[in-house]
Amino acid sequence: MVSDDADVLVIGAGLAGLRCAGVLAAAGREVRVLELGDDVGGRVRTDAIDGFLCDRGFQVLNSAYPELRRAVDIPALGLKPFGAGVAVRRERSAAIWAHPLREPLRVPAMLIGGGIRPTDVLALSRWGIAALRPGRLTSPERPDTTLAAALDRARVRGEVRRVVDRFLAGVLLEDTGSTSNAFSLLLARMFLRGVPALPAEGMQALPRQLAAPLDDRIALNYPVTRIERSADGWDVWGSDGVTHAPNVVVAAGPVDAATLTGSAQPATHGVVTDWWASDDIPTTPPMLWVDGRADPAGPVLNTAVISKAAPSYAPPGRHLIAASALLDSSGAAPPEAVTRQHAGAIMGIDSRNWKPLIRNVIPHALPAQPPPLRARRPVRLGDGLWWCGDHRDTASIQGALVSGRRTAEQILAT
Incomplete structure (x- = not known):
């Protein structure tokens, strides 16, 4: 049985759970992590x-x-x-659409024979300019909408539209353009600032680095079946009995997290x-x-x-x-x-x-990240019960890490 001396039990050793546990441990809290799988990482394996x-x-x-x-x-x-840009299969050839800030010498070739016209540059600029001002992605005059509607409004068309649609479909994992445009622009900002x-x-090197300071606090192959309120905290039912803690953080995947907490399952x-x-x-x-x-x-x-x-x-x-x-x-x-x-x-x-x-x-x-964008969803479910993950923030590695930290900071503040 996992030790009952923990102040916080974290269910799930994905990025959010490990980040949450790491912040708590660094602050001196007794924390234990329960992980269903045979290694850390969650979806990042x-x-x-x-x-x-x-x-x-x-x-x-x-x-x-x-x-x-x-x-x-x-x-x-x-x-x-990876190379700074994207390689495109065209009707009769292939082209490199280079990152304009990191590979500026490639830009003339893109404009001459790469399938990008000056009008396309203007259309992409109309859509993407807000990515340079992350604090103003939406406004009362221009509320958040779907990615497809925003690209239509900016008149991004033709081959450039197809490439943008398919590139972002691979990032957002949907090909209808139904994702929040504000969220899509946040991702575009990251692609402008860095290279994947x-x-x-x-x-998995990422979660393993997060887990390294917590090594003796993580129990692997530990399925959690239910969570119940007790007089002075929470009882967590696992593979070898019941463990008690004043605080429980559910950092499992979105489906398992919803099941354990009785919350609505995120799309x-x-x-x-x-x-x-x-x-x-x-x-x-x-x-x-x-x-x-x-x-x-x-x-x-x-x-x-x-x-x-x-x-x-x-x-x-x-x-x-x-x-x-x-x-x-x-x-x-x-x-x-x-x-x-x-x-x-x-x-x-x-x-x-x-x-x-x-x-x-x-x-x-x-x-899923539909409009309007809600980049900070509540992480507190009740007195001493919490949850975190990219479904509580933005659907990204960034969002998972931020959500874990936010949850830990709110626990420390109580």
């Missing part, structure tokens, strides 16, 4: 398969996230950045990510690829040769490829052969000999 590192779902880390700098030692992660990257040892989006190994990959930029064609040949939202950006993800002389697609309305994923063929077509690579390594089907990968 990495599997080692035949010498390859396969994250559970395609995930990237943006060092521009403000909370990341507060929570971890970023240099210790050994971040391996991968830790050298996989995305979520699902995704499937396929991982393949290959011995022969032609020269291709270390960038994320999207299909900018009017009639894409398959369901893939984005794909990349991961080992081009992060060589440590593959054994020497071999390559690792990933591609992600949405689940359909029934929660079903497209066949692996279909995503493999489409990923190869997007990058202009023969994919017939790619070896499947693992398929991650994640039904509740990301909380």
Whole structure:
């Protein structure tokens, strides 16, 4: 049985739970973390398969996230950045749409033959200018709306619209444009300020660093079945009995958190990510690829040769490829052969000999973020009962970390 001497029990060792527990422990509180899985990380996990590192779902880390700098030692992660921009499969060719601030010398080529016209630049500027002023993403005169409506209003059209839609669909995990435009602009701001990257040892290096100071306070393989109010706190029913604490923080995923707390389940989006190994990959930029064609040949939202950006993800002389697609309305994923063929077509690579390594089907990968944006949802459920996670903040690594810290600070203030 987990020790009853804890002041706070945190259920879930994902990013939010670990951040919450870390802040509490640093303040001198007796905290214990109960984790259902066999390792820390929650949705941020990495599997080692035949010498390859396969994250559970395609995930990237943006060092521009403000909370990341507060929570971890970023240099210790050994971040391996992707190329600054996006590679686009066009109707008859491919083009690199470079980050204009980080790769300004590429901008003339983009305007001459890359599919971006001066009118497109103006339209994107009309949409994205608010990202430079995060405190004024909305106003009484211009309330938050959906991403699709905002792009329509800015007259973002044609090939540029298709690329923006498909790139953001891979980030937001929905392809209808129903996400809050204010939230989309916050993400655009992060992409302007930083470049997506991968830790050298996989995305799970992030939660493992958060967990390191808490190592002896974390109980793995510990399922929690229910929480009940007691006279002087809360009883937590687990795999080996009942544990008591004055404060309980539910930091499980959004579905399990709702079940344990009796709260409404947050809406979520699902995704499937396929991982393949290959011995022969032609020269291709270390960038994320999207299909900018009017009639894409398959369901893939984005794909990349991961080992081009992060060589440590593959054994020497071999390559690792990933591609992600949405689940359909029934929660079903497209066949692996279909995503493999489409990923190869997007990058202009023969994919017939790619070896499947693992398929991650994640039904509740990301909380939905519809308008109007509510970046700070309550984390207190009752006297001594709390919950945290990206469903209480913004649907991102940044949001998970902020939510964990916010919950810890409110506990410390009581």
